[in-house]
Amino acid sequence: MLIEGVVLCRVGDDRLAVRAREVTAFEIADGTGLYAGVGFDPRAVTPHDARLLRTAGGGLVVDSVEVHAEQVRWLPVPGVLARAWGGALSGFIEAGGALWPLVSLERLPRVEVAP
């Protein structure tokens, strides 16, 4: 299946993707929001110069973002990973010759961010 409109994110040495339609704004992180490092551990420390993906339910902090407008192939989550990230892992996309775990922002724990 092909999808379009993804945001490719770097988090430390890892990468993940989100659907662009889930992001309402891109901002400089100000210490609020859930950092995606270490598998969305709420105890993880947000690095300096991080980016906040503001969503309807709160926000997700990553190290860097790149909007990818072209269509990409979406692959489903394998059975053994169905519970990963509390169910927020919603598949994988192929972009730039690599696999990117796709996170469903609406399924992540809600973390309030300052308006």
Added chain:
Amino acid sequence: MADAHGHLVFACGSSLYAVPADTASEVVNVPTLTRVPGAPGHLLGVFAHRGEVLPVVDLTRLTGQPLDDAFKRAVLVRTPRGAVALTATRVLGVATLEGQFERLGDSGVHQHLRGPARAPAGEVAVIDTQTFVDFLASAG
């Protein structure tokens, strides 16, 4: 007691394992993996193979005997719950096993290993692939 069905025998580190041959779909070369942050340590990562995403599971980490070397091959196992690629240092082929097929432990991954069984190459732990993959899914 002899097992009437063939098993694919492979080494992972210093231990020998076997999976029912009808669940072992192929032996694959492990490419560069994509990590899933926060996943259990025995899940080394995933890769795309023929249109599906395959998780790679390191048996040495599951059994508490981690190796430092990167794995180059894996045995692809398919069950109704899904497919996983089990790391292998050597693949020895299909063999008929003799011996016991009792549970090798009462907790963790050892609940899903059976034996001790014997293959021509030596003593092996037989992986109950159905319960083993269910176990991985519950741990993920």
